[in-house]
Amino acid sequence: MAEFEGLVAAVTGGASGxxxxxxxxxxERGAKVACLDLKADAVPAPLTGVACDVTDDASVRAAIDTVVERLGRLDILVNNAGIGAQGTVADHDDDEWHRVFDVNVVGIARVSRAALPQLRKSPSPAIVNTCSVAATAGIPQRALYSASKGAVRALTFAMAADHIVDGIRVNxxxxxxxDTPWVGRLLDKADDPVAERKALEARQPMGRLVSAQEVAQAxxxxxxxxxxxxxxxxxxVDGGMQNLRLRPRT
Incomplete structure (x- = not known):
């Protein structure tokens, strides 16, 4: 499959997961791809690693300029960079609330803002944001993370409305x-990592974690x-978590 032949994509948080x-x-499907990440040197060939801190506007603009300089254009932006947070609404101070929103929400705005002039030149421009089922389903101990992803969801729809006139699709x-390195680190911190993993798997009706490759396909x-x-x-891409209400297995 080569439906992306001739197109250039930038993926934030592209060094892992x-x-x-x-x-x-x-x-694999024909695109030239730049991975914008704090750990750009970890990006494997044939991908192009570009250093980028999504919380810093100058870093973001320099990264987008670098993508265009190295790969010639920009057609697709995947806003994937994000961080997690565990706890109730009472468990994080103001600084942590600002930090998570700065990465997960304002980071998308910064990168999209910098990319828009290039995307408007593309014959097939698209932006895809990595949101979460936590944006639409109440999940215990995820208050801050869920709030940030709810904002990503709302931002996606607003951007789609704003930029359809430019021919830019936003989803x-x-x-x-x-099953990503971030979830792996959370499991490592649990008192019983094996039991915690089983609980996470059981929360999704399919009975297993979603793979990074399955999300990538979407x-x-x-x-x-x-x-x-x-x-x-x-x-x-949630193993049925959002919409399925199954009877307990016996």
Whole structure:
């Protein structure tokens, strides 16, 4: 498959997890791909690693300029960089609330803002934001994270409305708990990592964690020119967590 032949994609948080899986899939399907990440030197070939801190406007603008200089253009932006937070609404101070929103929400705004002039030049421009099932389903001990992803969801729809006149499609994917390095680090901190993993798996009706590759497939679909009629769409990749209400297994 080469539906991305001739197109250039930038993926934030592209050095690991969902971001890396997405970048590799887009490259396999013909795109030239830049991974914008704090750990740009960890990005494997043939992907292009570009240093980027999504909380710093100058860093973001320099990264987008570098993508265009190295790869010649920009057609697809995947806003995937994000951080997590565990706890209730009372468990984080103001600084932590600002830090998480600065990465997860304002970071998307910074990168999108910097990319828009280039995307407007593309014949097939698309933005895909990594949201979460936490934006639409109440999940215990995820107050701050859920609030930030709820903002990402709302921002996605607003951006889709604003930029459809430019021909730029804006959509998001809503993963469930994914088997990524970040989740792995959370499990390592648990008193009983094996039991905690089983609990996370049981929370999703399919009985397992979502893979990074499965989320990447959804992102690639929304980014593809073949999805040219899709804008303002949220695509759940959550093992049925959002919409299925199963009877307990016996």
């Amino acid at each position: 969902i971001g890396l899986a997405t970048a590799q899939l887009l490259a 998001c994917v809503n993963p469930g708990t994914a 992102i690639a679909y929304l980014a593809s020119p073949a999805a040219g009629a899709s804008s303002g769409v949220e695509l759940f």
